[in-house]
Amino acid sequence: MKFSYNFFRDYVSRLPKPEKLAELLTQHSFEVEEVKKTGGDFLLSIDILPNRAPDCFSHFGVAREIAAITKSTLKPLLVRGLISNKLKTRDYVSVDIRDKKACPRYTAKVLTDVKVGSSPKWLKDRLRVCGLNPINNIVDIANYVMLETGQPLHAFDGQKLEGKKIIVRFAKNREKIVTLDEQKFDLNPDVLVIADIKKPIAIAGLKGGKIPEIDKKTKIVVLESANFNPRVIRKSSRKLNLKTDASLRFEHGIDSNLTELAISRAAYLIQKIAGGKIAQGLIDIYTKKSYPKRIRLDYGYLIRLLGIKIERKEVKSILTKLGFKIIKEKFPNLIVEVPTWRLDVSIPEDLIEEIGRIYDYEKIPATFPIAALIPAKRNLNAFWEDMTKNILKEAGFTEVYNYSFISEDEVKIFNNENLIELENPMSKEQKYLRSSLIPNLLKNVQKNQKSFNKIRIFELGKIFGLKIKEKRQLAGLISGDDFYRLKGVMDLLLNKLGISNIWYDEHQPTPGQSKKALWHAKKCAEIKVDNKEIGFLGEISPRILQSLKIANKVVVFDLGFDKLQKLASEEHEYMSLSKFPSAVRDLAVLVPRGTKVVQVLNKINAAGGKLIRDIDLFDIYEGEELPQGKKNLAFHIIYQAKDRTLKSKEVDEIHQKIIKALEKDPTWQIRK
């Protein structure tokens, strides 16, 4: 908010230089974002904290802060004009409040015989520094008093009020108003208005109407200084999509005791600047008077919470300077009365903040807490996340963080179901919460394929859905390499996480699934541990790659991380090394193309028994030299015993046994 340096001078003696003032305010009250010289004045842009709007969306409020910080005196506002005994306010206007909750207080005052004209230069200058345009002396003074006190005011031409009446009520359907700046608004019953007996003459707390505006011929001024319910003004403002300097203040709440001070101040200034007579009597409809609160402040608690001892004398002085009253002092307690303009202060902690900041947080020493020596507990979720990320990093994968959202277009491509939709998305790109990490990972490929021909990426993050709600998922992909490469990475990852008994099952999609499948129908597996499916591994369907314009094949893994973590274990046992040499025999077998390697391996293991230490499939060959529909599998079989050196004859015997076992299947043929 914009503030004028000269304005502060009126109230604070020994006002520090602008730069110094900015520094002090930042340190003790509000951050000053900018100090700018404008003409004979300085503009200070002060970031008033939202809880302090009620008292500090005003120069006088900020001046009170300055006086407390600099320990100087705050000069009071002059409010006493000359009152004409012959004129009675009630002869010019009467007020009727139809909804007392919406308008807790309405005060009105009347001046006659005013001379409407241009404002004096000093007044215009101040308004301009604060970003307001001068209009005429009456309107300018109303605005000036708002800047000064924080209380918005409005001035009507008394002769233009039909029935000499002001009614505060909600608008009727189809009622309309044209405001001072010639904007037309269609009103509705959510909008509070100020009306005369016939029509709305102002939108309450927002803006005045055109009809009763102050013009050069105006002689009788009716001043309004009212307090409106913040929620009502917020609603009106939203319904009409209109924000004004007045609505900003009303929305944050204002002390209802302020109306009187502000209206007297305005009357005083009008008389001084535009002449005129102030009518006797104040119309004041004040239904629920606000009284000062009292708070018991425990001095010991103040010291415990801030961690610094502040002298009691100092405490009392700070509070008094800010307008608080010390009602009673009974060690260790102070009974403090809170001025009604401090809507933000209601508990002891609020007072402690006041004392701490004016005293200066800078003076609080940095002291390490005294606490039991309890070491931090290990967070298992974080531990396994870190472990997993490290393994994938070692395997050459780059970690990405993608958005938690996916677009409408992506949903069409991927046919995601049970999605959670955003009520207020920023754009079509972010219409839903992601139910899978894969769409965004594929987008990463799309973006990076120009610069990289081999891509290996992964992400560990939350996915969302109507059924799953929110869960952790781990997904990754490689492009520019094949299925088996990623399958190897999966084995490595799961083994390093202490998970064994991993196997890969052919995925059997239901007919409904296969049409819109994400995966290539023939290059996709369920990753299983024992009998539990923990995720998928496979190539992405060409249909999807095409629609995303991805050139290379992409192989993806997708794992439920919560499932994975449940299986993971840090236990790891060393296997003793055999002291005896191993023997290797090779075996090549010709099998039909559809035969699975695991079938052959199972037979070898069954026939070979305990003496087989390892079987290494070192070649799979399909080619012209082979009979149609056949493939050749070549294995190294490693034999080893733990307790002795195997004799060559013994090895040959087992090897022969394996060959015989394999040859039992007539379609399999051992290549010799």
Place this chain on the structure above:
Amino acid sequence: MTLKTLKIEAEKAIEKARDLKVLNNAFKKYLGKKSELTRILRSLEKLPKAKRVKVGKEANTLKNSLRIQFDKKARELKEKAQKETEEKEWIDVTVPGKRPVLGHLHPLTLVKRKAEEIFQAMGFTVIQGPEMENEWYNFDALNIPKDHPARDLWDTFYLKNGLLLRTHTSPVQIRFMEKNQPPLRIIVPGRIFRHEATDASHETNFYQLEGLMVSEQVSAANFKAIIEEFFQRFFEKPVKIRLIPSFFPFVEPGFQVDMTCLNCEGKGCPACSRTGWLEMMGAGMVHPNVLRAAGLNPKNWQGFAFGMGIDRLAMMKYKINDIRLFYSGDLRFLQQF
């Protein structure tokens, strides 16, 4: 041939040998089984005793001397040959090396880990919480009532299932205190969301690190010490912090925490708008209403809470000027970490 001429001839042959092969042939010729010297030594027994002793002595001396000379020459030639081979095997050391293909962790992961490590060393346990929240945990329990202008401080994504995306990690304060009695020390790193237009310093999702310490008497002075220690360890510089007044409904008093500018060390420069300070986080003493909402009696407990942007820490640490890079998936960026 006399031993004398033999000596002259052999020494000449050693001298002349230019490679090991030639030297080897000369060795065979002069000291080999079929050489003249061997023949002389073998024929010694046929000689009379007196002559035998004399010739034998001379022949053996010659044999030893030649052997030494052959060995010496052989060593020389070997060294020379090795040198020549090495010469031929010259490589250009300025040719780029072959790097192993390693993966990369995301910069936010690295920064999060570093922050976690520092806080864990001070006894703060890492806690996580849901990204999808309800209004109670995200707002009401944190002393941010409905229809209050304070709610406008958080631009919120609402969901059609009646929930919202958490706008801060603070809801985890409540969730944790509901289930755990103080004294407690936790940090909560996590993804949060803001309904804001994106630019170089704003994103719709980003990361926050929340901290909470509650006990019978934790003070603002304690907060200062903990947080100063954190920044000093994180930036590995003797930075200072200052607290200035700020407002967050869930703390009272509320602070904005500034740190001395890393660039100018507090002297004032364009990076800190010439103030010498950088705004680092929001913090404060836990509001009694928050303790109450979590089922604790504010008469018995007090504490501090803070929240800082992990993205911002990473941007400062690595001098990154655009927050959107973190979520771009751009490998040219990610593979620098």
